[in-house]
Amino acid sequence: MGKQLTLAAAGMLLLVGVSAAAAQDVIIQPEHDTVIREYVKKKPVASLSLPGVELNIGTALPETVELYEVPDVQYRYVVIEGRTVLVDPGTRKIVKVYD
Template identity: 45%
Template sequence: MTFTKTLLGASALTLLAAPALAAMSVTATTNLNVRSGPGPQYPVTTIIGVDQSAVLDGCIDNSKWCQVEVGGVAGWAYSEYLVADYSGERTVVYQNQATIGVPVITYDNPDGVVAAGPVAGTISAGTVVGDVIEPAPTTRTYIEANPVDQVYLDGEVVVGGTLPPDVDLYEVPEGQYRYVYINGQEVLVTPDTRQIVYVYR
């Protein structure tokens, strides 16, 4: 990931990134965070819903972070969960940026945002196994009353993602899941597979 002084804000990125190219439409394969900057340390500003469309402005070279626009809000999304139509096929953006002609953009950090903590590993991408759960309200109440240390991981917090083995998980009394704070969000995890089954928003 490269951070340069070429831009003054997110809105300038579109102008720099090959203005001759038409805007590219992409779709999220899961409920996907849109953050204020290209990284897990930046706050979430909105989400792209599963199968919802967004406009892709471009991606940082050698990075999975791309600038998108959804519902009038510009921000950054993790391209492992973005697909574009290419020759009639749904094509994952991060695997095929050059093939589908995604503009390469750079990011200037105008506000001097620094990562809020060290990155401790990577969230492995995965698919949802089983039914989508709906936790009891008492689970959220317990989590909020018993905060634990924040952990930052490369990747994005999505249902189906898998946490690395060195991330501590915390019990919910009389509950089958564990909880942890990842990249600014509370998540529930299956303890045996370490797979995220619910993201609190």
């Protein structure tokens, strides 16, 4: 019985890991990437400081952070610590960080 529970737990961890990895693998099409970069240059926004928030893919931004639209792109952007951050507006999770 203990061996079965261990195998079941290992299987669940594997599934959770695969799901998490799939959720973080957002691929920005090159044409969208170009549109985003050009739009952000044309429409600069003030850079925010968010102490304690790491700019990593998958990090969720607080509801208090205003996200800005890029026309014809499903993601939104914000500038944090001088870096443009692309965010999924539904989950508020970071999908890409531009340097």
